[in-house]
Amino acid sequence: NVMGVFVPVAPFPDIQFGHGFSITSAQQLFLVGGLAIAVGVFTYSKKVMMTVGSELMTLTPLAAWVAVMSHSIVLFLFASERLEQLLANMSLPTIPLVPVSSSQAVVGAVVGIGMLQGGREIHWPRIYGIAKGWVITPLISCLLCFVGLYFLQNVFQQTVQRDSNYELSPSVIEKFQKEGIETSGLHELTGKVFRSSAEVVRAVKDKVNLSSKQGLQVVEYSLQINLIVSEEKIAYLDKKVLSSKQMAALSKLEGQKYNFPWQLGDALSEISPEWIVSGGGLKDKLHDRDIKQKLAYLYRIFQRREI
Known part of the structure; x- marks a missing residue:
């Protein structure tokens, strides 16, 4: 969870070993995160394990196994994209894919076992102390980050x-119209930069009615990032990320320049259906997320750096 925030701005270059093996910047970040966890296991984790294993309540071997299994299942439910897609295909409600704390999951499992046994063996003062820590920790982190x-x-x-x-350029206004956003009062904002x-959402809302989803679309489509699809950067791409058909479509755009990221996405979708974001609801959610992640990867690679 912690290393994930660094993925879009990973400071490490890809490492290439020969012709068949490479370590991407994201993989290097996760390696650092894994090493940090390993250091924690050998240093401060004993106190945590003792707290969960004996200070909340006394667990039998079977109860401990149930707690660990419950904790593992919860982490799986909130992290499995395949499960989410399976539920969507069956027209069932999906479980949101969000970061969850393994510590909270295992503490909840232990408390659940204690409640099943009547709650008399649970050390409630210890539980209250842990709960206070869960509340105070993000507040302290926020303050330290601000300072x-x-x-x-x-x-x-x-x-x-x-x-x-x-920027609300003419092409952006046209994109709004294609996406179903009302544009009748936006022409006087054409060319303005925020x-x-x-600021841009507020300016648009002053002219037309926007839903919360449309507000996000306004931000997405008006964000100005200069992109250039150069031969050098195409060669730099990780070929494992894109399919052969996606690479072929991208190669056809070599030399093209774009002022807005969505223009590159639209150009690719016109060349190949492999780049189409269907937007068909939950059943296509996994496919659409995959395409959007690949597009975000391209935006980072092709971004034109101003010197």
């Missing part, structure tokens, strides 16, 4: 936020 970023920006003169431009997503 840390403040010092980095104002004391060490480091850039902690990248400026983004949101410095934040909140």
